[in-house]
Amino acid sequence: MTDSTSDARTALRERFRASQTEAVRRGEAARAQLPLPYLRQQAHLTAPASEFTLAQKALTNAHAVSARLMDRYGIEADELASRLDLPATAVAEVLGGRGAPVVLLDLEDGVAPHMIQEARSNAVRLLREVDRGSTLCFIRPAGIEDPRCADDLVDILIRAGEGLAPNAYPLDGIVLPKIRHVHEVEWLEEVLSTIEDQLGLSRYRIRVSFQIETGWGVLNLPQLALAGRDRLAGIILGTVDLSADLGLPEVRYRHPICEWARMTIVTVAGAMGVPAIDGMTLDFPVGLPGLSPAENHALVVDRMAANFDDARHSIDVGMSGRWAGHPLQLLATELAFRAAFSPTVIDGLIAELEAFRGATADDKGAVAGSRGELLDIGTDRHVRAQLRRAAAWGYITAQRAEELGLISAAEAEDLSRSSVAP
Secondary structure (H helix, E strand, C coil), rough: CCCHHHHHHHHHHHHHHHHHHHHHHHHHHHCCCHHHHHHHHCEEEEECCCCCHHHHHHHHHHHHHHHHHHHHHCCCCCHHHHHCCCCHHHHHHHHHHCCEEEEEEEEECCCCHHHHHHHHHHHHHHHHHCCCCCEEEEEEECCCCCCCHHHHHHHHHHHHCCCCCHHCCCCCEEEEECCCCCCHHHHHHHHHHHHHHHHCCCCCCEEEEEECHHHHHHHCCCHHHHHCCCCEEEECCCCCHHHHHCCCCCCCCCCCHHHHHHHHHHHHHHHHHCCECCCCCCCCCCCCCCCCCCCCCCCHHHHHHHHHHHHHHHHHHCCEEEEECCCCHHHHHHHHHHHHHHHHHCCCCCCHHHHHHHHCCCCEEEEEECCCCCCHHHHCCCCCCCCHHHHHHHCCCHHHHCCCCCCCCCHHHHHCCCCCCC
């Protein structure tokens, strides 16, 4: 080998290392840089902003409302756990939790047109006055095709922050419904950046989740997500409006079109590094007029079980969360996530992580786990992604997650500060 040949190879290596670094940088720039607490979206509880007391209860302790409703229908925790094939303690543990992971203050479909001004004022009061603990709070304005969309955004977002220090801004984000085209994302960016400047907020402080509920929204989703990546906090499926937009003969949770939309959302959200959020079960767990107490008891339990099954389906296809329109749906959804990520499951994932870490310490790139399963760099990456979400959800303490290398010291501090970790 001549010196000139070696020098040529060295030059090529240096050249392509530099271009490789740039390619990696551009790829990383195509993902959202989402703070860890925003992964805590396994259950969104919607509350119309026009009903102040109801929304206040949702923000302060939705689980207390769930417990009262169970009492009203005569549903015992042990009975519900048995019906859902859960440990007897599971229901009590969720009911004793810190409240809904996310509450959405709705100013779109859930508010009558003549109550818009009241709903806006309520939303501002709720954001500024209510201590919601670790619960994230989003608002949903009217969609961009509605003439009042800009008014909703400007009025609520500015009034929410007037007179407050930037680090005390009380809103976690907005959910923009019926998003269709990239130019709509660009318009929203102009609105939000202008509001941030006026309030002295850092750029991209106001996060955005896209609600995908139109044909164009599904078809354009990769482009929408890339255009909005710097603010993106999640991608949400809206099954009812999607069914209406596409002219489906019925609204059905597991309609093939809805399954196609789920797969698209899971794929794009995963690529962007943000939660994929499923739509809600349409049949609410409420008693009906004309039924006896015993019949309503059975009906409510059946509908909670149906919500639980739908939530398990959401989890199975890769969704990171679901919407709930009723406190008992919230309970059923959280129980589904606790079942899918039970202490036994979490312990098994941690065992896999530690087994592979031990293998790499012994200079092994792949080993068989205790059950004969493959453990390698790919499986370790998947395990770490699952455990990182579990840490955000509070299923692993922040200290333990940091010890395992799942989160950084700064992220552990953020989780501890927000009282997410048990």
